[in-house]
Amino acid sequence: MLCGKVQAMRLLNAFGTFYLLLGLQLTAGSRGLEFPSHDGKDRLINLSRKNFNRFLKKYDILVVFFTITRDPQNAYEENQWYLTEQMLELAAQITEREGVGFGVVNLQNDRKLAEKLGIFEAGAIYAYKSGHKVAYDGQRSTDFLVEFILELDEHPVEEINTKIEIQAFKRNELSKVIGYFESSSSAAFDDFVDAALDFQPLISFYAVFQKLLAKQLGLTEVNQIDFYEPYMKKSITMSGNLPHDNSDIEDFVSDHKRATLRKLRPINLYDIWEDDINDIHVVAFADESDPEGFEFLQLLKEIAQLHTDDPNLSIVWIDPDDFALLHDYWERTFGVDLSEPQIGVVNVTDADSVWMARRKSRLPTLAELEKWISEVLSGKINTENDDDDYNLDDDVDDDDTEGESNDRNDVDIDDDFDEEDEEEKEEKASAVVEEKKEIRKLSRRSKLDL
Amino acid sequence: MLCGKVQAMRLLNAFGTFYLLLGLQLTAGSRGLEFPSHDGKDRLINLSRKNFNRFLKKYDILVVFFTITRDPQNAYEENQWYLTEQMLELAAQITEREGVGFGVVNLQNDRKLAEKLGIFEAGAIYAYKSGHKVAYDGQRSTDFLVEFILELDEHPVEEINTKIEIQAFKRNELSKVIGYFESSSSAAFDDFVDAALDFQPLISFYAVFQKLLAKQLGLTEVNQIDFYEPYMKKSITMSGNLPHDNSDIEDFVSDHKRATLRKLRPINLYDIWEDDINDIHVVAFADESDPEGFEFLQLLKEIAQLHTDDPNLSIVWIDPDDFALLHDYWERTFGVDLSEPQIGVVNVTDADSVWMARRKSRLPTLAELEKWISEVLSGKINTENDDDDYNLDDDVDDDDTEGESNDRNDVDIDDDFDEEDEEEKEEKASAVVEEKKEIRKLSRRSKLDL
Numbered sequence A, B: 001m002l003c004g005k006v007q008a009m010r011l012l013n014a015f016g017t018f019y020l021l022l023g024l025q026l027t028a029g030s031r032g033l034e035f036p037s038h039d040g041k042d043r044l045i046n047l048s049r050k051n052f053n054r055f056l057k058k059y060d061i062l063v064v065f066f067t068i069t070r071d072p073q074n075a076y077e078e079n080q081w082y083l084t085e086q087m088l089e090l091a092a093q094i095t096e097r098e099g100v101g102f103g104v105v106n107l108q109n110d111r112k113l114a115e116k117l118g119i120f121e122a123g124a125i126y127a128y129k130s131g132h133k134v135a136y137d138g139q140r141s142t143d144f145l146v147e148f149i150l151e152l153d154e155h156p157v158e159e160i161n162t163k164i165e166i167q168a169f170k171r172n173e174l175s176k177v178i179g180y181f182e183s184s185s186s187a188a189f190d191d192f193v194d195a196a197l198d199f200q201p202l203i204s205f206y207a208v209f210q211k212l213l214a215k216q217l218g219l220t221e222v223n224q225i226d227f228y229e230p231y232m233k234k235s236i237t238m239s240g241n242l243p244h245d246n247s248d249i250e251d252f253v254s255d256h257k258r259a260t261l262r263k264l265r266p267i268n269l270y271d272i273w274e275d276d277i278n279d280i281h282v283v284a285f286a287d288e289s290d291p292e293g294f295e296f297l298q299l300l301k302e303i304a305q306l307h308t309d310d311p312n313l314s315i316v317w318i319d320p321d322d323f324a325l326l327h328d329y330w331e332r333t334f335g336v337d338l339s340e341p342q343i344g345v346v347n348v349t350d351a352d353s354v355w356m357a358r359r360k361s362r363l364p365t366l367a368e369l370e371k372w373i374s375e376v377l378s379g380k381i382n383t384e385n386d387d388d389d390y391n392l393d394d395d396v397d398d399d400d401t402e403g404e405s406n407d408r409n410d411v412d413i414d415d416d417f418d419e420e421d422e423e424e425k426e427e428k429a430s431a432v433v434e435e436k437k438e439i440r441k442l443s444r445r446s447k448l449d450l
Helices: A004-013 A052-058 A075-098 A111-117 A142-153 A163-171 A187-196 A211-216 A246-256 A269-273 A291-306 A320-334 A366-377 A415-431 B004-013 B052-058 B075-098 B111-117 B142-153 B163-171 B187-196 B211-216 B246-256 B269-273 B291-306 B320-334 B366-377 B415-431
Strands: A018-020 A045-047 A061-067 A100-106 A125-129 A132-135 A157-160 A176-180 A204-208 A225-228 A261-263 A280-285 A315-318 A342-347 A353-355 B045-047 B061-067 B100-106 B125-129 B132-135 B157-160 B176-180 B204-208 B225-228 B261-263 B280-285 B315-318 B342-347 B353-355 B440-442
Touching (some): A052 A100, A061 A142, A100 A111, A157 A187, A157 B291, A187 A204, A291 B163, B157 B187, B291 B366, B320 B353, B342 B366
Parallel strands (some): A045 A100, A157 A204, A280 A315, B045 B100, B176 B204, B261 B315, B280 B315
Antiparallel strands (some): A018 B440, A280 A342
């Protein structure tokens, strides 16, 4: 297709901006994929009680990072702040044209503002939009933070107007809510939108206005609202008199928010991980793009469908492809091979875990998986068989492998885990007497993702 | 579910490693999501002609970064190298236990090694595995590089052994190759595996050994090999006598490699962007998780199915959710609103573009899209109506909006684009006389993704 001169040029142009050798600096090449870096302009606002409302009004979305006064002598803290600041500044730069502002609140200096906002965690990020606040509990890196903000910037309710859009709705594997309304100007729809703003963007809200489409979606009455848990074929219809009001919708969604099978995503990983049940997570690793991983995932979906009414079961599904950075950490900490599907129980207080034994070269059957799950729920399989629930002498890498645990090769937990153990004991002892409203410092590591 | 003491502890434990105020430093909280940072150990090997083969033998996968001598006075270059080194060191640390080694080749100091390896681009990254080399043409950040390496580390051919695994195969929307073989010890299968190693991990290879499953996949003869272009229902069967040998398979796959509809992914973005047709890309933005974006994507798939035999058409589909960092850059450079589906023509030499006019609140019909595509292919719609193909006086933001281009609001291309234009002219003038084997410097920006 290309010949002679043109081809030579294309070949040279093919490699992005580049420099020829011999000191001659030339710029050329394929344009269209220039990743941004911070332009140097400071966009972070120092928010205080005095100016908070003004900036809240000024921006469509105000993203707020909550911090405490740093010790300038502490190099680690200073570096963490530098990374966090860079993340926030770049995100502010990228979203500036969308009407998004970024600010910082010092929880110690502005105690009253903290109390007004109800935020007491240093390191937390909240986005304020249309009188609603939404926590950003995703990975601390610019791309995911920006993805979150851009999704938050969209209208909170998607309208379904065609049959193909019904397909799009059905394919969405997040928790989702759908309502059938008279029109987009009905009061019932306004309440629905208002409720949606509390859950956007982690739970999707849809509306349908056409009777025929509504019927295909199983919505028979005007103002009916249904909730779909991920991977469930059947929806849950909201009970009570129609139309539903805003706060009832919020309660309804909150009640069903925690799914029986939840996918960990970079945008919600802390949100899910911190929502454990009795300090444990049932964790399943399955690479959906791998045939065996896909097959295992179908089993997990069956299990979830069988147990959807059990509030004590919520399986966290992790596709290892989504978390390449954690691959080695998880393999070492959990002692599992992530190139194969795995299911286990993880104690989130110490990352101690026990994994279902894998028979060579085959997946468990549904019955085997069912048995294992029931033994987890009954407590027969657990990570703490040899110690009390809150035994402070618990060692991080206690290798209590009772039940069906598998071989753990290569579990060389870092030494500093043991050091931290000492501190952990103190913390646990003091934790029970701490006030809930104490300012706490989250340390979701701002990852330097180069 | 939780009460009293336990709940208080869980609440405090719920926020990752944290520090209480008042100088008392405590560590606790949810464990299991600790993102790694570089441990400080140098893992990058200085590769030379003398030691290259030794390290090639030592590691399952040897990842090589190609560089040239830096000017220590050039702060920009030094910083770029620092970021690149950090990316490589962290990737090396994460993949160390998988038997992956990382090295650097200085193309100037080791000209002979460069010639032997056939690499002349500074900034390039190649992975060597089992006597094959694969370029890493993805985003310059640790997570995607590690994802690429981990996928490269798997067996290059996935076996399909069950009906559910056929579903997994069908769901895979990448280019894929499937072969039906006697067994995994047949010579024909060995050739298939060898060919797969040249395309792993960007093209998926599958094998089936059971007659019944093969039949369901449309494979009727032993040793038959089929290629599936993304989004195509029908496969292309490799012609020629059976069994096929390694190099014939490689030619077959290479011939069909460029799909009519290609999804830009962080792991392959440069690979696709640099594979333009006559300096242009037809680019479509569609957010698959959005009902309208999903519907537009179905249209694109129909177009692709209709045009699959046209080598002059290859649509690059970009889901904006995958590239949050580029959102603002693309909106500014292309003058489009990425919250709605868009299709346009982008000239990759200067990022000049022209976009299909959008009728308010509805997607184009298939017929409208067909007409637009045919006008692009005929050249009636193009970005360069007012200048020659290689007119060196071309301005970056020439706003030649003939044809069906839409309004371009807010196309404020940065000033430095114009500065670079001067250099670009020189480059273009010299490009045609440059030797192809000259060492070139890629400058895929190592993004500091905080």
